[in-house]
Amino acid sequence: MSTNGQTAQPPATSPEAGFDLDAAWRLHPQVSVRPERFGALLYHFGTRRLSFLKSPELLSVVSSLGAQPSARAACAEAGIGPAELPAYARALATLATSQMICGRPDDRRKDGT
Amino acid sequence: MTVTAAPLTAEFRSGLDAPICLTWELTYACNLSCVHCLSSSGRRDPAELSTQDCKRVIDELERMQVFYVNIGGGEPTVRPDFWELVDYATAHHVGVKFSTNGLRITPAVASRLAGSDYIDVQISLDGATAEVNDAVRGRGSFEMATRAMQHLADAGFRGFKISVVMTRHNIAQLDAFKAIADSFGAQLRITRLRPSGRGADVWDELHPTAAQQRELYDWLVSHGENVLTGDSFFHLAGYGQELPGLNMCGAGRVVCLIDPVGDVYACPFAIHSEFLAGNVRAPGGFAGVWRSSELFAGLRQPQSGGACTSCSAFDACQGGCMAAKFFTGLPLDGPDPECVRGFGEAALATAGTAAPPRPSGDHSHRGRPTTLGSGRRAPVPVSIGPRPGQGLTASTGQAGLTVRSAPDRACDESPLAGFTLPPAR
Numbered sequence: 001m002s003t004n005g006q007t008a009q010p011p012a013t014s015p016e017a018g019f020d021l022d023a024a025w026r027l028h029p030q031v032s033v034r035p036e037r038f039g040a041l042l043y044h045f046g047t048r049r050l051s052f053l054k055s056p057e058l059l060s061v062v063s064s065l066g067a068q069p070s071a072r073a074a075c076a077e078a079g080i081g082p083a084e085l086p087a088y089a090r091a092l093a094t095l096a097t098s099q100m101i102c103g104r105p106d107d108r109r110k111d112g113t
Numbered sequence: 114m115t116v117t118a119a120p121l122t123a124e125f126r127s128g129l130d131a132p133i134c135l136t137w138e139l140t141y142a143c144n145l146s147c148v149h150c151l152s153s154s155g156r157r158d159p160a161e162l163s164t165q166d167c168k169r170v171i172d173e174l175e176r177m178q179v180f181y182v183n184i185g186g187g188e189p190t191v192r193p194d195f196w197e198l199v200d201y202a203t204a205h206h207v208g209v210k211f212s213t214n215g216l217r218i219t220p221a222v223a224s225r226l227a228g229s230d231y232i233d234v235q236i237s238l239d240g241a242t243a244e245v246n247d248a249v250r251g252r253g254s255f256e257m258a259t260r261a262m263q264h265l266a267d268a269g270f271r272g273f274k275i276s277v278v279m280t281r282h283n284i285a286q287l288d289a290f291k292a293i294a295d296s297f298g299a300q301l302r303i304t305r306l307r308p309s310g311r312g313a314d315v316w317d318e319l320h321p322t323a324a325q326q327r328e329l330y331d332w333l334v335s336h337g338e339n340v341l342t343g344d345s346f347f348h349l350a351g352y353g354q355e356l357p358g359l360n361m362c363g364a365g366r367v368v369c370l371i372d373p374v375g376d377v378y379a380c381p382f383a384i385h386s387e388f389l390a391g392n393v394r395a396p397g398g399f400a401g402v403w404r405s406s407e408l409f410a411g412l413r414q415p416q417s418g419g420a421c422t423s424c425s426a427f428d429a430c431q432g433g434c435m436a437a438k439f440f441t442g443l444p445l446d447g448p449d450p451e452c453v454r455g456f457g458e459a460a461l462a463t464a465g466t467a468a469p470p471r472p473s474g475d476h477s478h479r480g481r482p483t484t485l486g487s488g489r490r491a492p493v494p495v496s497i498g499p500r501p502g503q504g505l506t507a508s509t510g511q512a513g514l515t516v517r518s519a520p521d522r523a524c525d526e527s528p529l530a531g532f533t534l535p536p537a538r
Contacts (some may be wrong), residue, residue, distance in 0.1 A: 030230065032178065032180060032206065032428055034131075036124070036130075037124065038124045043208075045208055048181075048233060052121060081147055
């Protein structure tokens with residue numbers, strides 16, 4: 001099938017690749033997440049693609065996206081420091097490109113800020 | 114993104130708590146008698162899993178978070194409860210990809226399939242012309258498959274799969290297959306012929322020649338982007354460049370096979386007692402087999418590459434396909450029979466006169482020839498029901514089962530089909 005696997009992981013160094021860390025994101029509703037010792041497997045039932053999260057930290061970030069006002073907040077919640085942030089932004093960009101995560105345009109900043 | 118595939122592959126080699134996906138042959142019944150059928154299908158087995166048995170398995174797959182199943186057979190759509198089971202699976206978050214020869218893909222069925230994101234369809238076709246296809250799959254099968262593809266395309270089903278087993282007679286049709294897929298808005302998927310099931314009887318006559326293997330490799334290198342292979346050709350990586358794919362044998366590690374009577378095998382191409390891990394009807398169910406089978410535990414241990422480890426291509430090809438070796442009578446820690454360096458041919462030549470192992474079961478239609486040309490096959494008694502398990506010995510395993518491909522029948526399954534790990538760096 002058309003499960004072209006992809007690996008999303010925090011690389012050592014890279015630009016943020018245009019990913020909007022301050023936007024609100026969430027897991028795509030057609031994506032199923034299976035935690036594994038190395039991180040997690042993701043499967044998108046719409047695109048029939050498989051992806052991998054190669055660290056438990058990245059899984060934490062992805063899991064909390066939908067409950068946090070921004071991707072930046074989700075990273076902070078997972079304990080990601082500023083030095084690592086660009087790497088995570090890049091991993092999230094990859095997931096956004098393959099539609100594993102998607103934006104929440106109507107769901108910004110519920111705390112009113 | 115930076116990718117290091119090696120550690121992930123290592124994780125997969127040591128096995129996961131649940132398969133990523135698996136192949137499930139729902140029935141041995143089939144309207145066709147393809148000469149290379151990897152499951153020797155034809156007649157229904159009286160001990161076939163009941164609807165309730167199947168639903169229990171699906172419940173387990175949902176709990177284990179198996180994302181999808183590759184359903185085949187036999188021709189799975191001849192089961193009266195086929196659509197009921199498909200609906201049950203998708204309602205329980207288990208996606209379905211099923212393989213069919215097109216028999217039941219009417220316009221109404223095609224419309225219904227086009228409306229579901231959780232169902233994917235593979236139409237089996239082994240020739241780009243009726244002449245080539247029907248010689249292997251039977252008279253009228255090309256027309257039946259073409260009609261099904263037209264119905265799917267008319268219903269707006271984009272991206273369904275056309276699944277081709279590569280043989281000596283259709284390698285030259287690669288471009289034509291691609292053109293057919295493009296004309297229907299479908300995706301081409303090509304897989305390796307394996308000497309499994311009835312494929313053992315015709316392998317000598319149908320497997321690609323050495324020159325054709327090279328032709329196939331070159332074609333894949335230049336067209337690989339949009340063609341799925343189920344990772345079934347990683348033995349060709351010995352030519353140099355690795356082809357896209359997982360490049361490891363997932364058997365018993367991240368994939369497996371459930372057969373129509375509930376027997377669990379390491380992979381779809383290894384229906385033999387040597388690779389039988391257990392039965393889903395046992396008290397522990399499918400999960401018990403997956404997690405506790407001695408056979409699978411053995412496959413998840415580091416494996417010996419035997420004589421192949423001294424070959425410079427070993428890292429790329431991993432010794433090839435376990436099932437291909439087994440059913441051609443070669444040692445599992447030796448070269449693949451289609452080794453691109455020619456070691457397989459040499460091994461076959463010196464393998465002696467002992468007959469290679471036969472598949473454990475045969476559900477072929479009675480009284481119909483299932484041979485091609487000069488085939489030689491003796492009738493094999495049908496065996497029904499679970500067979501005693503048997504562990505692989507330590508020297509067996511690894512070299513790599515590729516899980517994929519094969520044949521015809523409605524199933525081609527390769528659980529990890531098309532699954533691509535980015536190149537290691």
